[in-house]
Amino acid sequence: MSVPAEAARRRIVDLFLSSEERLLRRWTQLSGASPDELRDLYQALRTAISGEEGDLADVRGLLAELSRARVRQGYTPSDTARLVFSLKEALYEVVEDDGGPEALRGFVWFSRLIDDLGLYTFETYSAAREKIMLDQAEQLLELSTPVVKLWEGIVAVPLVGTLDSARTQVVMEKLLQTLVETGSEHAVIDITGVPAVDTQVAQHLLKTVVAARLMGAECVISGIRPQIAHTIVTLGIEFGDIVTKASLADALSYALKRSGVEITGAARTRVAVRAERG
Amino acid sequence: MERVPILKLGDILIVSIQIDLDDQSVLALQEDLADMVVSSGARGVIIDITAVEIVDSFIGRMLSTIAAMTRMLDAETVVVGMRPAVAITLVELGLSLGGVRTALNLEKGVAMLEHVRGAAG
Numbered sequence A: 001m002s003v004p005a006e007a008a009r010r011r012i013v014d015l016f017l018s019s020e021e022r023l024l025r026r027w028t029q030l031s032g033a034s035p036d037e038l039r040d041l042y043q044a045l046r047t048a049i050s051g052e053e054g055d056l057a058d059v060r061g062l063l064a065e066l067s068r069a070r071v072r073q074g075y076t077p078s079d080t081a082r083l084v085f086s087l088k089e090a091l092y093e094v095v096e097d098d099g100g101p102e103a104l105r106g107f108v109w110f111s112r113l114i115d116d117l118g119l120y121t122f123e124t125y126s127a128a129r130e131k132i133m134l135d136q137a138e139q140l141l142e143l144s145t146p147v148v149k150l151w152e153g154i155v156a157v158p159l160v161g162t163l164d165s166a167r168t169q170v171v172m173e174k175l176l177q178t179l180v181e182t183g184s185e186h187a188v189i190d191i192t193g194v195p196a197v198d199t200q201v202a203q204h205l206l207k208t209v210v211a212a213r214l215m216g217a218e219c220v221i222s223g224i225r226p227q228i229a230h231t232i233v234t235l236g237i238e239f240g241d242i243v244t245k246a247s248l249a250d251a252l253s254y255a256l257k258r259s260g261v262e263i264t265g266a267a268r269t270r271v272a273v274r275a276e277r278g
Numbered sequence B: 001m002e003r004v005p006i007l008k009l010g011d012i013l014i015v016s017i018q019i020d021l022d023d024q025s026v027l028a029l030q031e032d033l034a035d036m037v038v039s040s041g042a043r044g045v046i047i048d049i050t051a052v053e054i055v056d057s058f059i060g061r062m063l064s065t066i067a068a069m070t071r072m073l074d075a076e077t078v079v080v081g082m083r084p085a086v087a088i089t090l091v092e093l094g095l096s097l098g099g100v101r102t103a104l105n106l107e108k109g110v111a112m113l114e115h116v117r118g119a120a121g
Helices: A005-018 A020-031 A035-050 A057-072 A077-098 A101-143 A165-182 A199-214 A226-235 A248-258 A265-277 B023-040 B057-072 B084-092 B106-120
Strands: A148-151 A154-160 A186-193 A218-222 B006-009 B012-016 B044-048 B076-080 B101-103
Touching: A005 A020, A005 A035, A005 A077, A005 A101, A020 A035, A020 A077, A035 A057, A057 A077, A057 A101, A077 A101, A101 A165, A148 A248, A154 A165, A154 A248, A165 A186, A165 A199, A165 B084, A186 A199, A186 A248, A199 A218, A199 A226, A199 B084, A218 A248, B006 B023, B012 B023, B012 B106, B023 B057, B044 B057, B044 B106, B057 B076, B076 B106, B101 B106
Parallel strands: A154 A186, A186 A218, B012 B044, B044 B076, B076 B101
Antiparallel strands: A148 A154, B006 B012
């Protein structure tokens, strides 16, 4: 016994339209959501399936809004999807009372439609999440790469956090750009805040130093903690003729010396005088 | 084919590359430069690539070749004004231009040549 798909579809739409009150009541009961939001959804769905085109844009829009609102209220995306799915159960009871083969066949069609809509709420949820993560990653990238001027002709980049290719690229470009703009011949890359150095991070650092050299500036790498020095040696990474210093202060004093600035005892005395006044 | 002009300032030759270099002009530049170093007795060469925005491995090698060539003729070469993007490209290409001196801008390049010559006596 076969039922034409068109007839089945018409039958289920008829059932859906004719038992509005019953469906809504049962749906509210099953899902525990407020009747008002369900009514909006029901009406949008009714317009969508009773039309010839079957345009679901309005329903999707409502669902996206509902999904967002419920996340704010602390529901999980599964809860939201379950809310949509529970309409199937409510309608099935109507179909059962009808008992005809068209209604059953049509229910399968309707069920697939509701499945799609339920999954759509999930998609909306994950898309929203994805967007938040991307935004944050971007903000982090902007936040974490300041280039500071230490002295006339000396700039420093204090690196904080794990270095990956994307970040190193940003750091590298920003550092080189600053070298050109300020005409600085010395740069200090401070990696005190970098938790771990592996071969890849070392590779990135070396590339930055070589690029700076190509432009006519010298780089010093500072802030190498004992355990990092240990790791680097164990991994067999060669820093070649790149100057490395234990602390930023050492690196600054080295860079000052290289650029011909002399540090004398007088400076220290002056500091002492200020301290007395303070 | 466009030729790159070579300017003489004291005993320094200045080459400012303002055009898109093709392979022919690069070869011509190398020849012209070698001739000029010999005929003028220059002790230093400055190659200004401030205006160069795109490089390939050929141009990278050209810089190394010129530096090696002029050193044979007892003149130091300094490459000045390399843009960050160009530097990054060269590093990614694996060209570190060993043996080529670099400076941030023309002024620093001239100072570097004087310093080098002073050290050499």
